[in-house]
Amino acid sequence: MSDQELESNQSSLEDLSNFITFRISRASASLNKQAMKTLAHLTDLGLTQWRILAVIHMEGQTVAAKVARYADLDKGQISRAVNTLKDMGFVQEGDDPNDGRSAMLSLTEAGHAEYDHVVQTMRKRQKMLVQDVTAEDLETFRAVLKKIEARAQESIL
Amino acid sequence: MSDQELESNQSSLEDLSNFITFRISRASASLNKQAMKTLAHLTDLGLTQWRILAVIHMEGQTVAAKVARYADLDKGQISRAVNTLKDMGFVQEGDDPNDGRSAMLSLTEAGHAEYDHVVQTMRKRQKMLVQDVTAEDLETFRAVLKKIEARAQESIL
DNA sequence: ATAATTTCGTTGACCTGTCAACAAATATGT
DNA sequence: ACATATTTGTTGACAGGTCAACGAAATTAT
Numbered sequence: 001m002s003d004q005e006l007e008s009n010q011s012s013l014e015d016l017s018n019f020i021t022f023r024i025s026r027a028s029a030s031l032n033k034q035a036m037k038t039l040a041h042l043t044d045l046g047l048t049q050w051r052i053l054a055v056i057h058m059e060g061q062t063v064a065a066k067v068a069r070y071a072d073l074d075k076g077q078i079s080r081a082v083n084t085l086k087d088m089g090f091v092q093e094g095d096d097p098n099d100g101r102s103a104m105l106s107l108t109e110a111g112h113a114e115y116d117h118v119v120q121t122m123r124k125r126q127k128m129l130v131q132d133v134t135a136e137d138l139e140t141f142r143a144v145l146k147k148i149e150a151r152a153q154e155s156i157l
Numbered sequence: 158m159s160d161q162e163l164e165s166n167q168s169s170l171e172d173l174s175n176f177i178t179f180r181i182s183r184a185s186a187s188l189n190k191q192a193m194k195t196l197a198h199l200t201d202l203g204l205t206q207w208r209i210l211a212v213i214h215m216e217g218q219t220v221a222a223k224v225a226r227y228a229d230l231d232k233g234q235i236s237r238a239v240n241t242l243k244d245m246g247f248v249q250e251g252d253d254p255n256d257g258r259s260a261m262l263s264l265t266e267a268g269h270a271e272y273d274h275v276v277q278t279m280r281k282r283q284k285m286l287v288q289d290v291t292a293e294d295l296e297t298f299r300a301v302l303k304k305i306e307a308r309a310q311e312s313i314l
Numbered sequence: 315a316t317a318a319t320t321t322c323g324t325t326g327a328c329c330t331g332t333c334a335a336c337a338a339a340t341a342t343g344t
Numbered sequence: 345a346c347a348t349a350t351t352t353g354t355t356g357a358c359a360g361g362t363c364a365a366c367g368a369a370a371t372t373a374t
Binding site for chain 1: 321322323324325326
């Protein structure tokens with residue numbers, strides 16, 4: 001059911017789709033589902049596992065806590081996912097000279113190969129998603145999203 | 158940790174935040190957490206319960222399947238949530254003259270009161286979130302989000 | 315120095331969202 | 345008309361994310 005259909009038969013003056021938060025949440029859920037389906041055809045990785053792999057790739061050397069902050073993931077989630085990624089042979093741990101509690105995370109050769117393999121399709125998907133959006137509008141979109149995300153950190157009370 | 162900090166110490170050429178899907182997902186997660194915290198101070202409703210209440214308010218009279226399509230929620234989720242909302246006294250069921258399987262859902266007086274109570278804060282939140290976004294940019298944001306959401310329905314393969 | 319606080323990663327418990335099976339009702343096709 | 349297929353809502357099972365407690369290590373304060 002499209003928004004147009006729904007908006008046409010609305011009986012109330014207030015339309016839920018006016019709530020930008022609802023729109024973002026719904027779009028995000030759809031995108032995540034699409035991403036999971038795509039991943040299922042490419043790899044054994046789940047979505048969060050893929051994201052963690054991508055963050056480690058991005059940072060080269062990092063620790064779990066930084067991954068958690070950047071991707072806004074639960075640290076317990078990361079702990080388990082990293083273990084899985086180690087078992088899969090995509091991630092390796094080394095000592096963190098600065099902190100005895102943490103381990104330095106990095107990609108193995110197989111991890112880099114897996115990243116390179118998956119990221120190709122993800123880049124294509126990215127292009128497909130915004131193919132009828134102008135570069136200028138996309139830049140505006142990014143900027144607005146950044147502002148909204150910043151405000152999402154604030155308390156309402 | 159801000160994006161600037163993270164971007165400054167990136168060792169790879171590829172930045173995860175270039176992936177608009179990742180950005181949307183992260184922002185959405187933050188927004189949902191903020192919404193849940195806000196709700197916790199106002200009502201006993203959870204986020205999906207609140208959304209279902211809002212959809213029923215919007216449509217006045219509706220059936221579960223329509224709510225499911227509009228809010229993109231699982232029908233099982235709706236079945237259970239509606240039962241809870243009935244127990245709370247916010248939603249009532251009537252017969253659907255057109256379909257013997259469905260029940261017409263509508264808000265009780267208490268349901269309308271609850272909606273009116275919660276929606277005030279949600280409108281304030283909405284304004285707060287976009288307070289430093291121009292009306293024009295917000296319109297662009299909505300349009301781009303709509304396009305992306307439409308593409309999210311397509312298959313990658 | 316050392317005591318108190320914070321941070322890190324692990325783990326167990328819980329909660330929510332997701333998927334599949336099902337019966338009943340409706341819609342479709344021949 | 346009748347058989348087949350689809351849709352509706354309920355339910356049980358499962359996967360995933362979330363939260364709290366914990367020991368170990370690091371940081372901060374006194």
